Amino acid sequence: MYRRLPDPRTRAVRFTFEGATLSAQDGDSVAAALLAAGIGHSRTTPKSGAARAPYCMMGVCFECLIEIDGIPNRQGCLVTVRDGMDVRRQLGAPGLPGDAVGEGSE
Amino acid sequence: MTRTDLAIIGAGPAGMEAAATAREAGLSVLLIDEQPEPGGQIWRAIERNTTHRPDSLAFLGPDYAAGRARTERFRSSGAGYWPSAMVWHLDSPPEGEKTVVVAWDGVTRQVQARAVLIATGAMERPVPVPGWTLPGVMTIGAAQTLLKSSGLYPDAPLVLAGCGPLLLLFAAQCQAAGIPVAAVLDTTPPGAAMRGLPFLPQALLLGWRTLLKGHRLMRVLARSGIPVYRHVRELEAHGTEHVERVRFVSGGQPVELEATTLLLHEGVVPNPQLTRLIGCEHRWNVAQRCFHPVLSDRGETSVPSVFVAGDGGGIGGALAAEHAGRIAALEIAEELGAVNRPSGDIEIVKARDHLRAEMAVRPLLDALYPPPAWIGKLDGDVPVCRCEDVSARAVRGAAVDGAPGPNQAKAFLRAGMGPCQGRMCGLTVTEILADAHDKKPDEIGYYRIRPPIKPVTVGELAALDGPD
Numbered sequence: 001m002y003r004r005l006p007d008p009r010t011r012a013v014r015f016t017f018e019g020a021t022l023s024a025q026d027g028d029s030v031a032a033a034l035l036a037a038g039i040g041h042s043r044t045t046p047k048s049g050a051a052r053a054p055y056c057m058m059g060v061c062f063e064c065l066i067e068i069d070g071i072p073n074r075q076g077c078l079v080t081v082r083d084g085m086d087v088r089r090q091l092g093a094p095g096l097p098g099d100a101v102g103e104g105s106e
Numbered sequence: 107m108t109r110t111d112l113a114i115i116g117a118g119p120a121g122m123e124a125a126a127t128a129r130e131a132g133l134s135v136l137l138i139d140e141q142p143e144p145g146g147q148i149w150r151a152i153e154r155n156t157t158h159r160p161d162s163l164a165f166l167g168p169d170y171a172a173g174r175a176r177t178e179r180f181r182s183s184g185a186g187y188w189p190s191a192m193v194w195h196l197d198s199p200p201e202g203e204k205t206v207v208v209a210w211d212g213v214t215r216q217v218q219a220r221a222v223l224i225a226t227g228a229m230e231r232p233v234p235v236p237g238w239t240l241p242g243v244m245t246i247g248a249a250q251t252l253l254k255s256s257g258l259y260p261d262a263p264l265v266l267a268g269c270g271p272l273l274l275l276f277a278a279q280c281q282a283a284g285i286p287v288a289a290v291l292d293t294t295p296p297g298a299a300m301r302g303l304p305f306l307p308q309a310l311l312l313g314w315r316t317l318l319k320g321h322r323l324m325r326v327l328a329r330s331g332i333p334v335y336r337h338v339r340e341l342e343a344h345g346t347e348h349v350e351r352v353r354f355v356s357g358g359q360p361v362e363l364e365a366t367t368l369l370l371h372e373g374v375v376p377n378p379q380l381t382r383l384i385g386c387e388h389r390w391n392v393a394q395r396c397f398h399p400v401l402s403d404r405g406e407t408s409v410p411s412v413f414v415a416g417d418g419g420g421i422g423g424a425l426a427a428e429h430a431g432r433i434a435a436l437e438i439a440e441e442l443g444a445v446n447r448p449s450g451d452i453e454i455v456k457a458r459d460h461l462r463a464e465m466a467v468r469p470l471l472d473a474l475y476p477p478p479a480w481i482g483k484l485d486g487d488v489p490v491c492r493c494e495d496v497s498a499r500a501v502r503g504a505a506v507d508g509a510p511g512p513n514q515a516k517a518f519l520r521a522g523m524g525p526c527q528g529r530m531c532g533l534t535v536t537e538i539l540a541d542a543h544d545k546k547p548d549e550i551g552y553y554r555i556r557p558p559i560k561p562v563t564v565g566e567l568a569a570l571d572g573p574d
Contacts, residue, residue: 001242001366005257005283009158025256027154032256040348041241046524047495051347053241055492055530057248058147059140060229060377062493062526065561073525073561077251078190080142 002036015085024081031057031064031076034087042066042076046093065090107571110136110186111442112435113206113219115193115380118146119424120416120431121225122180127432129183131439132446136186136217138193138208140560144180146227147247148424149173150254159257165282166254167275169319169424176428194558196222198384198409209562213569221411221438224381225431228374228417231396231477232530233268234498236488237343238370246276246371253279260367263288265352267341268371270475274323276369281330289363290327291338291354293372298474305470313467316423335361339480343368372478376418379529382555384409390547393469394421395477396533397552403458405434413438422465429461482537490538491531493524501535505542511551512536525561528553 004025011026017039024033031054034042041051043065055061057077064076069086072094076087112128114121117139125137137144145152152173155162163171180187188210195207206217230245237243246266252258259280264287266273273290280287309317327334335356342353343365353362375396381388386407388397398420405413415434416427436454484490484498496519504515512528512535515521521535522528528535532553540550 001261002252002258003261005159005162005259007159007257027151027158028256032252032258035252036256036258045493045495050239050495051241052239052492053244054248055238055244056230057244057251058229060526060529061232062524062529065525071563073563075561078140078192080190 001038001040004036013081013083015081015083015087017087018089028081029057029077030066030068030074030079030081030085030087033081034076041089043090044092049092067094108136108215108217109219110134110217111220111444112136112223112438113138113204113217113221114185114223114225115139115206116146116225116227116416116418117141117144117180117187117189118225118227118416118427119148119176120227120418120427120434121146121223122176122431123428124223124225124415124431124435125185126179126183127435128439128444129185130446131436131444133439133442133444134186135183136188136219137180138188138191138206138210138217140190140192142190144177144187144189145173147251149176150251153177155254162254162257165279167279167282170254192560192562193380194560194562196380196384198222198412200410204412207557209560209566212566213571214562214566215571220442221413223413223415223431223434223438224407224418225414225416225427226377226380226418227427228421229377229529230272231372231375232534233370233372233478234481234484234488234490234534235341235343235370237345237349239489239492240343240345240349241347242345242349242366243343243368243370246272246369249367249369250276250279253283259283259285262286262366263364264367264369265289265291265363265365266369266371267291267293267338267352267354268369269294270371270373271320271323271471272374273371274320274327276371277330277332278323278326281326281332287330287332288365290332290334291341291352291356292334292336293338293341293478294336294475296337301473301476302470305473309467309470311466312463313470316467373475374417374421375533376420377529378532378552379527379555379559381407381414381418382552383557383559384412386412388552391420393472395481395537397536397547404437405430406437411441422461422468426461426464429457429464432457433461481534482541484534484538490534491519491521491524493526493530494520496521496531498534498538501538502542505539509539510543511539512553513551515539516553522553527555527559
């Protein structure tokens, strides 16, 4: 789905998504790394289970919410991908043990 | 606990210029930003591109390359800088110090500041067309971010749809980088010349440089050979798991095109979250169809000692944001009795002149590229609130059921209650309710925003930094 302009000076980064090893480039956000790797959707919605992918890439749409190293509800577009990161799709509403409380405002 | 004279939130043009100016005046400054690198959206990854991808400066253009001098000025200013830091609360009592609450590096930190400058900029207006929630549909700004930050671009066929300067700029950047664009769907309504005419003299007089830039971008698009569909309406994205095609009406004719990526853009609006959180007064801007915080000519909000500079206070673009950042910093330096401001007054007058000149072109742009009037008329299945899958029909239904404003509609429908906290649906819900009740958006109002305004883990809450 995405191509990358030639970039010989940037180091490769290796992380896992759903257990499979993927390659990204140093400086990529997690959301960008997944798009570059051809991952079609990174979460499903809590209500209808619809597949979603990043919409804004600047921290306002929250469509890139994802589980990183066991912590759900991370904004994938605001986290820089690192070697050895364990990234997982966020399916529906994350469970309590993951301890994210920053959802909703009422 | 960290103490500073001035806390600035956002490292874009306004925030960086304010930080450098306030430092020159002798204030202690801490700049907090959620991105890993300074520059804001306009100068995303400017430092990395300068060192690692110098070729990219050529196709991203001179306005982008100009960001390098700005980040250098900021970096050498002596201002404190917390990148990748999430401001999730701002406590701003009318008197006394403000407290900025920040999740940074796994710990919640509290910053005590004598004054706060909110420089959180703009976001692209959400464009709720049918199919906009499909993977593969994103904003033009999102694709531009991928290009700037990672050198990534969407596979063919790529379709751009919308209206306004950013669409033209991105089309020109694609052209210069050799990225194929299958079609541009221009949603600008007919009659642009007539609409713009009354504002042309003022724009020509003070904003001719901006007009020239716009003209150049239009010429690049015209010569590119990219098919351009004019006066596009009734745009829809279709596909099962991912966008596959777009349908629309252009020149009265239905058109269908293949697309693996559809990029939308209908202008930018202030990012409202922080100014709403602290309850400052907002007003509806009719020409730009969005709320903005009410600011004094010093840049101060209705909450004392909390200032806004840049697009977060009303759309003016990067250069206007820098001037506003400078004005706010000089005013704050004055208010806090900073030691080093020998020619502060002259500097403020100069910065105000620059800001006025920069804003002169805005009424023309607003008239040429009017924000979509159809959003307030939405009905049917189209999702308005992406987080909670709430349709336009449901929002209209809530109005019939007696919801006078967004907060009641939220209680009825959960619209605005998901993780984005209304960032994606807030304006649309206000516009639909205003239409349904035949009232003005100012009468309808906006969501009440409550902390935390960013996801925070219990771990980050528990690891609160102690007193000094």
